[in-house]
Amino acid sequence: MAKVLMKGNEAIAEAAIRAGCTNYFAYPITPQSEVAEYLAKRLPEVDGVFLQGESEVAVGYMIFGAAGAGERVMTTSSSPGVSLMSEALSYIAAAQCPAVFVNIVRGGPGLGGILPSQGDYFQATKGGGHGDYHLLVLAPDGVQEAVEMTMQAFTLAEKYRNPVMILGDGMIGQMMEPVEFRDDLKSEPSNKDDWATNGMSTRGSKKRNLVKSLFLDPAELNNNNLVLKAKYDQMKREEVQFEIYNDDTDYQVLITSYGTMSRVCRTAIDMLKDEGIDVAMFRPKTLFPFPEKAVYDAAVKESCKSVISIEMSMGQMVEDVERCVKGQRPVEFYGECGGEIPSPEKIIEIVKGLI
Amino acid sequence: MQTEIKFAGFGGQGILLSAKLLAYAAMKQGAEVAWIPSYGPEMRGGTAYCTVVISDKYIGSPIIKNPTHLVAMNRPSLEKFAGDVKPGGIVFINSSLIPVRSEREDIMELVVPVNDIAIEAGSVRAANIVALAAFAAKSGLVDLDLLKKCIKEEFAAKAKIIPMNMTAFDAGVKAAQES
Amino acid sequence: MGKTFSKPKALSDNHTHYCPGCTHGIVHRLVAEAIDELGVQDRTVGIAPVGCAVMAYNYFDCDFQEAAHGRAPAMATGIKRVRPDLIVFTYQGDGDLASIGMGEIMHAANRGEKFTVIFINNAIYGMTGGQMAPTTMPNQRATTAPMGRDTAQTGMPLRMSNILSQLVTPAYVTRQAVLKPQQVNKAKKAIKKAFEYQVEGRCFSFVEVISTCPTNWGMTPLEALKWAEDELLPYYELGDYKTPED
Numbered sequence: 001m002a003k004v005l006m007k008g009n010e011a012i013a014e015a016a017i018r019a020g021c022t023n024y025f026a027y028p029i030t031p032q033s034e035v036a037e038y039l040a041k042r043l044p045e046v047d048g049v050f051l052q053g054e055s056e057v058a059v060g061y062m063i064f065g066a067a068g069a070g071e072r073v074m075t076t077s078s079s080p081g082v083s084l085m086s087e088a089l090s091y092i093a094a095a096q097c098p099a100v101f102v103n104i105v106r107g108g109p110g111l112g113g114i115l116p117s118q119g120d121y122f123q124a125t126k127g128g129g130h131g132d133y134h135l136l137v138l139a140p141d142g143v144q145e146a147v148e149m150t151m152q153a154f155t156l157a158e159k160y161r162n163p164v165m166i167l168g169d170g171m172i173g174q175m176m177e178p179v180e181f182r183d184d185l186k187s188e189p190s191n192k193d194d195w196a197t198n199g200m201s202t203r204g205s206k207k208r209n210l211v212k213s214l215f216l217d218p219a220e221l222n223n224n225n226l227v228l229k230a231k232y233d234q235m236k237r238e239e240v241q242f243e244i245y246n247d248d249t250d251y252q253v254l255i256t257s258y259g260t261m262s263r264v265c266r267t268a269i270d271m272l273k274d275e276g277i278d279v280a281m282f283r284p285k286t287l288f289p290f291p292e293k294a295v296y297d298a299a300v301k302e303s304c305k306s307v308i309s310i311e312m313s314m315g316q317m318v319e320d321v322e323r324c325v326k327g328q329r330p331v332e333f334y335g336e337c338g339g340e341i342p343s344p345e346k347i348i349e350i351v352k353g354l355i
Numbered sequence: 356m357q358t359e360i361k362f363a364g365f366g367g368q369g370i371l372l373s374a375k376l377l378a379y380a381a382m383k384q385g386a387e388v389a390w391i392p393s394y395g396p397e398m399r400g401g402t403a404y405c406t407v408v409i410s411d412k413y414i415g416s417p418i419i420k421n422p423t424h425l426v427a428m429n430r431p432s433l434e435k436f437a438g439d440v441k442p443g444g445i446v447f448i449n450s451s452l453i454p455v456r457s458e459r460e461d462i463m464e465l466v467v468p469v470n471d472i473a474i475e476a477g478s479v480r481a482a483n484i485v486a487l488a489a490f491a492a493k494s495g496l497v498d499l500d501l502l503k504k505c506i507k508e509e510f511a512a513k514a515k516i517i518p519m520n521m522t523a524f525d526a527g528v529k530a531a532q533e534s
Numbered sequence: 535m536g537k538t539f540s541k542p543k544a545l546s547d548n549h550t551h552y553c554p555g556c557t558h559g560i561v562h563r564l565v566a567e568a569i570d571e572l573g574v575q576d577r578t579v580g581i582a583p584v585g586c587a588v589m590a591y592n593y594f595d596c597d598f599q600e601a602a603h604g605r606a607p608a609m610a611t612g613i614k615r616v617r618p619d620l621i622v623f624t625y626q627g628d629g630d631l632a633s634i635g636m637g638e639i640m641h642a643a644n645r646g647e648k649f650t651v652i653f654i655n656n657a658i659y660g661m662t663g664g665q666m667a668p669t670t671m672p673n674q675r676a677t678t679a680p681m682g683r684d685t686a687q688t689g690m691p692l693r694m695s696n697i698l699s700q701l702v703t704p705a706y707v708t709r710q711a712v713l714k715p716q717q718v719n720k721a722k723k724a725i726k727k728a729f730e731y732q733v734e735g736r737c738f739s740f741v742e743v744i745s746t747c748p749t750n751w752g753m754t755p756l757e758a759l760k761w762a763e764d765e766l767l768p769y770y771e772l773g774d775y776k777t778p779e780d
Contacts, residue, residue, distance in 0.1 A: 005379045005390070023616045049615045054641035058608040061601065061638070065612025068599045069579065073616065091602055142389075171417055176375065176390035178382045197597035197613070199620050201576035210591055212582075212600035260417065267415030341418045 003178040008143045008168065009034035011179045012076065012102055013042065015150035018181045020189060021072040021100065022048030025062040027055055027081060030114045031170040032104035035076040056081040060088025067097035068211035070196030072154055072189055076102035078170075079120050080111060082128070089163055090129025093228065094213035096195070098157035100150070101135070102166040104173035107339045115339025116170035116260055121316035124167045125288040132225050134232050135165040136239065137287040139258045143177035145285075151185035156239065158190040160231050167287060169312065171260040171341065232289070241285035242294050245269060250303035251280035253354050254329075256295060256321045257310045258284050260341060265310055268347035279351055280304075287317070292324045299325045306354050308332040310347060356411050358496060359419045363404035363436055364428025364449075369483030372509070373426070374407045376487060380497040380505045381409040391417045402431050409496060426490050428469070428482070433457060447490050449482070465493050467530045473523055478516075481523035488527030489534075499528060542566035544575045546595045555748040555755025558586060558654065560712045561721070562593055565623070565652060568726040569596065572733055578621040579613055581606040583635075585627035586660040604635025607642035610649045621732055622649040628669040629659045632692050639698070646703040646738050650728045653694060656745040657766060664750035668692045671765055675752075691769065695742045699775035704737045707776040711744035711767065713759045724774075737778045744770055 006014070013035045016024065022043060026036045036052065043050040049066075053059035059075050063085075066073040077085060082103045092099055103124065107117035124137045136156055140146040146168055153164040193203035197211050215221035246269050257265045262283045269279050282298045284291050299307045299321075307329050309318035318333040325331050334350045336342050362374040371392070378388040389408040406419045425440045426447040427433035437446055437457040446457045451470035467489045473482040484506065491502055503524055510517050541547075544566035552558045569575050578596040582588055584603035591598035601609045606624035614622045631639050631653050639651070658676060659665040666676035666683055669691045673682035683691075695709040706728055710721035721743055728739035744766050748758035 003382060005375065005382055005388070025612065025615075051611070051615055053608065053611075054637055058605070058611075058638050058641065061605040061608035062612035062615070064601075064605075065581075065599065065609035065614075066616040067612075068609070069613040069617050069620065071616040073612070087602060088605070095600075171391075174392045175417060176378065177414075178388060197579045197599055198617065199577040199579065199597060208595055208597050210598050210600075212591065212598070214588060214600055263414075264416040264418055266413075270415065343418050343420055344416050345420070 003180050005176050006143060006179050007034055007174060007176050008146050008172040009104065009174070010038045011143050011147045012150050012166070013038040015147040015181065016074045016100070017042060017046060017048070018183070019072070019151040019154045019186050021074050021154055022046050023066050023071050023073040024049065024075065025051045025053050025059045025066070025073070026075045026077065027053050027059050029078045029081045031106055032076050032078050032102070032173050034173070035102070056084035057087065060085035063099050063101075064088050064092050064095070064097060067092060067099040068095065068197050070192035070198040074100040074102065076104065078104045078106045079108050079117070082120065082123065086123070086128035089135065090131050090133055091213050092163050093133035093135070094131065094224065095211050096161040097163070097211065098154075098161050099163045100153045100157055100166070101163055102150070102168065105167065105169045107337055113339045114170065116312060116341060117337050117339065118169060118259060118261060118312040118316070119314070119337050120167065121287065121311070121313060124165050125290070125320070133228060134288050135163050136160060136235055136289070137165045137167050139167045139285060139287050140172060141259055141262050141283065142172065143175065144179050146172055147179050147181060148185060151182070155187040158187070160235065161195070162231060167259070169260050236289040236292075239286055240289050240291045240294070242291040243283045243285060244298055245281040245283065246273070246278065247280045247298060249278035249280065251278045251301070252303060252305050253279045253351055254299050254304050254307045255279060255281040255310055255351065256284075256307060256317065257281060258287065258317065261310055261312050264341060264344055265347055268344040268351065271344055272348055272351065277352075277355065290320045290324070295321060295324045296326065296328070299329045304329060306330045306332060308334060308351065308354060310342070310350070311335040312341060313337050357414070358409045358424070359422040360407045360409075360424045360426065361404060361419070361422040361436055361439075362407070362426045363402060363432030366403040368403070368428045369480070370403060370426070370428055371405050373483040373487040374405045376502065376505050376509060377491065377497065378407045378409070380502040383501055383505065384497060386410060387412060387414050389414045389417060391419070402435065404432065404436070424490070424494060426486055427453065428486060429453065430455065445490065445494055447486065449486060465489065465531060465534055467527070467534065472526045472530055476523035476526050477519035481520050484520045484523045485527035485530070488524040489531035492528040492531040542570045544569040544578070544595055546593055548592045550593055551589065552586065553749040555746065555758060556586070557656075557712045557745040560718060561652060561654060561743050561745065562590070564718070564722045564725045565625070566594060567722065568729045571726060572729055574621045574729070574733060577619065578623070581609050581622070581624040583624070583626040583630040584661070585630045587625050587627060587654065588661065590625050604630050604633070605638055606630070607635065607638040607647070607651065611642055611645070611647050614647055614649045618648070618735070621729065623652060623729070624649065625652045626654070627660065628653070628655045628657065628667045632668040632694050639694075643698050643705060643738050643740065644701050644703050646705065648732055648735055648738060650732050651740045652725065653740060653742045654745050655694070655742055655770065656747040657691070658747050658750045660747050660750055671769065674765075693770060695740065695775045698740055704778045705776055706731050706737055706739035706778055708740070708774045709742040709744065709770060709772050711762070711772055713744065713746070713762050717772070731778065744772070
C-alpha cells in the first residue's frame with residue numbers, strides 16, 4: 001500500500017480501525033483531540049461506535065463495559081485525563097479484560113501544559129491506579145511506529161486479557177509523517193466465550209460469565225493476583241522490544257531514551273560521530289515489560305564508561321535503568337519537562353561532560 | 356542530506372497547508388519527510404509556524420533550531436526567524452506584507468509580493484499557494500508538476516477552486532523565475 | 535396439586551447475604567421475574583454496584599459485570615453501545631447512584647441509553663455501615679450524622695426520579711416502593727415495563743424503589759416498614775414521573 005502523510009493522532013485513529021477496532025469512547029483533551037475528531041467522522045462509515053463520554057472517569061468504564069462484553073475497544077486521552085481513567089484501568093486489569101488506552105502525554109503535574117512530555121512514565125509503568133497490576137506499555141518514536149504499535153496493541157491486549165497502553169507524547173500526536181498501514185499487523189479477534197459477558201445465547205451456553213474484581217476471600221484474592229503476576233512474568237519473557245543504535249562501535253557512553261526524546265538523541269549521536277566520538281543509544285520500545293537484561297548487557301560493554309538516561313521528565317525511566325544496570329556503571333540523568341524538547345546540541349554538551 | 360524549511364506567518368494564511376503540500380510532494384518523490392507543528396511557547400502571539408524536514412535517511416530530531424530555508428509570510432515571522440536560517444539558505448519574503456529585508460548577506464533572499472499576485476490570480480486566499488510555488492521553483496526541492504498534482508489532490512473535494520489555485524501556482528513560479 | 539410458587543429461573547440457588555427484613559430480596563425477585571417473563575435471561579447482562587448489592591451477581595443467573603462505585607451507568611453504556619442486542623440493567627443503591635455516580639446516571643439518562651436502571655433508595659449507606667446518603671432524611675440519624683442530618687450543612691435529600699424526569703430526552707422514570715403487597719405488585723409491573731421498553735429498543739428506563747434498611751436504621755423489620763411509610767413516602771412520592779408517551 002502507498003504511504004500517506006498523516007498526523008500522529010489521525011494515524012493512530014485509522015490504525016485502530018485497520019486493526020479491527022470499531023468501538024471508541026473518549027473525552028476531548030489537548031493534544032490528542034484529533035483522534036476523536038477523526039473517528040467521529042470515520043467510524044460511522046464502518047458502522048462503528050463513537051461516543052464522547054461525559055468525563056474520562058465515565059469513559060474508563062465505558063471501555064470496561066465494552067471490553068467485558070467481548071468487543072475490541074479503544075480510548076485516547078492525555079495525561080490529566082489518564083489520571084481520571086486510572087481507576088478504571090485498575091479494575092480492567094483486575095477483571096482481565098483486553099482494551100487499548102492511548103496516552104498522548106503532555107506536561108504535568110496538575111494541568112501542567114499542552115506541550116510534549118514524558119512525565120507519565122511512572123504512571124504508565126508502575127501503576128497509576130491502585131493494587132498490584134501492570135499495563136503492557138508500548139512507546140513509539142514516530143508516527144509509523146505509533147500506527148504499528150496501535151495495531152499490535154489489540155493483539156497483545158487479547159493475548160494477555162490485559163489493558164495495553166500506547167505511551168506517546170504531544171509531538172508524536174501532532175506531527176505528520178508518512179505512514180503505511182500494514183495489513184499483516186491485523187489479527188483476528190480472539191474467542192472470548194469462556195469469560196466475556198457477551199450473552200449466553202451468543203455463545204450457545206447455559207453457563208453465565210462474570211466480569212469482576214471483588215474477591216473478599218483472601219485466598220481467592222491472592223490467587224487472582226498470582227494469575228495476574230504470571231501474565232506479567234510471561235510478558236517479561238515474550239514481549240520485550242527494544243532497539244540499540246550505534247552499538248557496533250566502542251561506545252564510551254550509553255544513552256537510554258525513548259519516544260520523541262530518542263530521536264533527538266539519535267541526531268546527537270550522528271553529530272558526535274562526525275566529531276569522532278562514539279555514543280550508543282538504548283531505546284526501549286516496551287516500557288513494561290522493561291528490557292532488563294538487554295539494557296544491562298549494553299551498559300556493561302567494556303568500552304562503555306557510563307550510562308545516561310535522557311528524558312522529557314525530571315527522572316523517571318532512569319530508576320528502571322539504574323535498577324537494571326545493578327551498579328556496574330554510573331547512571332546519570334538529564335531531562336527537561338516544561339514542554340521544550342532538549343536540542344541535539346544540548347545533548348552533545350551533556351554527553352561530552354561524561355567523557 | 357537533510358533539508359529543513361520553516362514556514363511562518365499569521366494563523367489563517369494557510370502556511371500549515373503549504374508546508375504539508377511540500378512534504379507530501381517530497382514524500383511522493385521517495386524522500387523521508389516530517390511535518391512538525393509549532394510546538395513551543397512561541398506559538399502564542401499570532402505567529403503560526405511549522406517545519407518541514409526532507410531527508411534521504413531516517414529523520415532524527417524533530418527539533419530544528421536552524422532551518423535550511425525560511426518562508427516568511429509576515430513581518431513578525433521574518434524578524435523572528437531570519438537570523439536562525441543556515442548560511443546559504445533561502446529566505447522567502449512576502450513583500451506584500453513585509454516592508455523590510457533580512458539584513459543578512461550570507462543567505463539568498465527571494466522577495467515576492469505574494470498577496471498582490473494572489474489577488475490578481477483570483478483571491479488573496481491563494482497567497483499560500485503563490486508562496487509555495489515560488490519557493491519550490493527557487494529551491495528546486497520538488498518537481499513542480501508533481502507539486503501541482505498534490506495541490507489538485509488536496510483540493511479534490513473543492514474542485515471549483517482548483518483552476519484559480521493553478522493560476523496562482525503558475526504566477527508564483529513565474530515570479531520566482533523573474534526575481 | 536400443581537406448583538403454586540417457585541423461584542424465578544433468573545435467580546441462582548445461592549442464599550443472599552442481605553440482613554433480615556431487607557427488601558433487596560424482593561426487588562431481586564421482581565427483576566428476575568421480569569427477565570423470565572420476557573424470556574431474555576440468555577441475553578441479559580446485569581451490572582452490580584458498590585454497596586449492599588455488590589454481590590448481586592451471586593444471586594442472579596445471567597451474565598454479570600461488577601462496576602466501581604457509581605460507574606454502573608457508564609459500564610452499561612459501554613456494553614449496550616457495542617452490543618445493542620443484549621439486555622442490560624444496572625442495580626444501584628442511593629450512595630452509588632445519587633452521590634458518587636451522579637454524573638454517570640445523569641448523562642446516561644440524558645443520552646437516552648437504552649438500558650434499565652433499578653435504583654434502591656433506602657436513605658442510608660448500607661454496606662459501609664449506616665453513613666449518611668444523599669437521600670437521608672432531615673434529622674435522620676446516620677453514623678456520619680450522629681445528631682441527625684443537618685440540612686443547613688448538607689442540603690435536602692435528593693429526589694432522583696424528580697430530577698431525572700426534568701431531562702428532555704424521552705425516558706421512563708418511575709418511583710415505586712416494596713413496603714406493602716400492593717406496592718410490590720405495582721413495582722413488579724413497573725420493573726417489567728422498564729425491561730419491555732428496552733426489549734423494544736425504546737428508551738432509557740429508571741425504576742426507583744423505596745426500600746428499608748432495618749439494620750442501619752436501628753429498627754426491627756416491622757418498625758422499618760412503618761418508618762419508611764410514614765417518613766419516606768411523603769417526601770418521596772410514588773408514581774410515574776415520566777413515560778416515553780409524555
